[in-house]
Amino acid sequence: MGQDHSSTCPKVVLLGLDSAGKSTLLARLLTGQVMKTTPTIGFNVGTLDLDKNSSLTVWDVGGQKSMRPNWTHYLDDCKALVFVVDSSDAAQMPEAHKLLKKVLSDERLQGVPLMVLANKKDLPQAMTIQAVWNQLGLDSYSDRLREVQACSALQGLGLQQAFLSVNKMIRKS
Ligand code: G3D
Numbered sequence: 001m002g003q004d005h006s007s008t009c010p011k012v013v014l015l016g017l018d019s020a021g022k023s024t025l026l027a028r029l030l031t032g033q034v035m036k037t038t039p040t041i042g043f044n045v046g047t048l049d050l051d052k053n054s055s056l057t058v059w060d061v062g063g064q065k066s067m068r069p070n071w072t073h074y075l076d077d078c079k080a081l082v083f084v085v086d087s088s089d090a091a092q093m094p095e096a097h098k099l100l101k102k103v104l105s106d107e108r109l110q111g112v113p114l115m116v117l118a119n120k121k122d123l124p125q126a127m128t129i130q131a132v133w134n135q136l137g138l139d140s141y142s143d144r145l146r147e148v149q150a151c152s153a154l155q156g157l158g159l160q161q162a163f164l165s166v167n168k169m170i171r172k173s
Pocket of ligand 1: 016019119120121153154
């Protein structure tokens, strides 16, 4: 276990269905920096340094069905939600939509910015950003800043940009 940065870096919670690519993404972002890995409890926390002056504490709270009821324990003091979807799997979008709706209904996330990562953009069948936006019904969340960014955790594309945007949204809100 490393140093606890949670008091100084805004807390960002990473959520999404199983296989969306959260672990790959976190490993890619935080290479060599993952502070805690506790498979039995099912979450990883790491500090992501964006530049000299800004860092984020990123919590990956696991996506397995059995873990989902636990997500709610990690929402305290969350400054931004990063919701990861597998953009190559259109069939999963209704379930992702349902889950997102449920999570965003938590009062602790009221007004908290939302970044949707349309992951796996390297795959030919990847949905467009607009399609992901529509499938997740993002028009209905006009009470918060929200954005969709395409990325590939596998190739490391779009991640840094996405988290810089998350940081900007946190500062604006
Ligand atoms: P999770 O933590 O959200 O459950 P994982 O998801 O990070 O375990 O990823 C699930 C699978 O998707 C893994 O493949 C992983 O390699 C793959 N994956 C993650 N991100 C990308 C991406 O950007 N592009 C592509 N093409 N694949 C990705 P396996 O085969 O190990 O199950």
